[in-house]
Amino acid sequence: MKKQWVAAAAALALAWGAAAQAQSQELNLYSARHYATDEALYNDFTKATGIKINRVDADDAGIIARLKAEGSASPADVILLVDAARLWRGEQDGLFLPVKSRLLDDAIPATLRARPAADGGTPWFGFSTRARLVVYDKLKVKPADVDTYEELGDPKNRGKLCIRSGSHPYNLSLFSAVTEHLGEQKAEAWLKGMVDNMARAPKGGDTDQIKAVASGECQIAVTNSYYLARMMRSGKPEDRAVVERVGVVFPNQSSWGTHVNIAGAAVARHAKNPANAVKFLEYLASPSAQNYFANGNNEWPVAKGVVTDNPALKAMTGGSGQFKSETIPVSAVGAHQVKVQQMLDRVGFK
Numbered sequence: 001m002k003k004q005w006v007a008a009a010a011a012l013a014l015a016w017g018a019a020a021q022a023q024s025q026e027l028n029l030y031s032a033r034h035y036a037t038d039e040a041l042y043n044d045f046t047k048a049t050g051i052k053i054n055r056v057d058a059d060d061a062g063i064i065a066r067l068k069a070e071g072s073a074s075p076a077d078v079i080l081l082v083d084a085a086r087l088w089r090g091e092q093d094g095l096f097l098p099v100k101s102r103l104l105d106d107a108i109p110a111t112l113r114a115r116p117a118a119d120g121g122t123p124w125f126g127f128s129t130r131a132r133l134v135v136y137d138k139l140k141v142k143p144a145d146v147d148t149y150e151e152l153g154d155p156k157n158r159g160k161l162c163i164r165s166g167s168h169p170y171n172l173s174l175f176s177a178v179t180e181h182l183g184e185q186k187a188e189a190w191l192k193g194m195v196d197n198m199a200r201a202p203k204g205g206d207t208d209q210i211k212a213v214a215s216g217e218c219q220i221a222v223t224n225s226y227y228l229a230r231m232m233r234s235g236k237p238e239d240r241a242v243v244e245r246v247g248v249v250f251p252n253q254s255s256w257g258t259h260v261n262i263a264g265a266a267v268a269r270h271a272k273n274p275a276n277a278v279k280f281l282e283y284l285a286s287p288s289a290q291n292y293f294a295n296g297n298n299e300w301p302v303a304k305g306v307v308t309d310n311p312a313l314k315a316m317t318g319g320s321g322q323f324k325s326e327t328i329p330v331s332a333v334g335a336h337q338v339k340v341q342q343m344l345d346r347v348g349f350k
Helices: 002-024 036-049 060-073 084-092 103-107 167-181 184-197 204-217 225-230 237-245 274-284 287-297 310-315 329-337 337-347
Strands: 024-031 052-057 080-081 125-137 220-224 246-249 259-270
Touching: 024 060, 024 274, 036 274, 036 287, 060 080, 060 084, 060 125, 060 287, 080 084, 080 220, 080 274, 084 259, 084 329, 125 167, 125 204, 125 225, 125 287, 167 184, 167 220, 167 259, 167 329, 167 337, 184 337, 204 220, 204 225, 204 237, 220 225, 225 237, 225 246, 225 310, 237 246, 237 310, 259 274, 274 287, 329 337
Parallel strands: 024 052, 024 080
Antiparallel strands: 080 259, 125 220, 125 246, 125 259
8 A cells, every 4th residue: 555655646746747847838928919920929939948838918908907807816927018108007006026137137228127126126128119200291291390299289280180099008108208298287288289280080090190191181190100110111002102102200309309118028926937937038138039029010129239120110210220219217107197098088189
């Protein structure tokens, strides 16, 4: 009987060991990125490490809500979000496990990662950025009339503006950044000016805004840079025709810089595979992964020393691939969002 017990215990220990080893070769990723080009990013990580990625896709808000509902039972190891304010919210809600990594600290600029937690770890890191640009009708608008965000609300642009919903995360983050720069009173007046300047009610996505300018429905619009870059790299004649009609401005180059939003990642608070999660974050900071962000989805890489060779990003910046971006704390963008939504309601910005 004793021999049978010892044999059973040994078999169980082997099974546990095998299970632990199998678990160590997995990573559970909750991702708000829905870009087909990211598949190559994930596949290369698996090839390099042998770690299989199990992915759950949702939007930023859905992922935050799911993490809260799952609590300590959550299987999530890594959280990948595409909005700085949502990263800040996840941090405030205690959903992330601060990471200590010299590699990440050296690679990611301090302005594009969270402030260190009490234990010295960092709750989240930005891995790519997208700029919030102004596109304009080259036949009807002078770039000098739209080279700041403030001018979007100036009466000289009455009846010219197209923009998506004010409550979309891309716009909420922009409006929160402008509130940090101008103060609440001036920011609300600016939002009211944009409402007065609209050529039509807000609708559609960023690509729709670009097309609306090209078709003459409006003369100026706001878009994230990667939507325009995608059209610039398209082989479709209709996309090329749109690109030929519109010009692009990186606003506020003479003042605080163009607003950028972040795609970033964090280790989940209750990660079951935390070592694998840190490996994945470190991989995202590698030159090869950074080039996937740049060339796969037309985003700007953020790791120090990595320069984009994306032809569209270089073309829209006059060949350099560089521009002046704002450097306000992400915490300020997150903290202003409730105020901004209230201002949008007051001025009738749908």
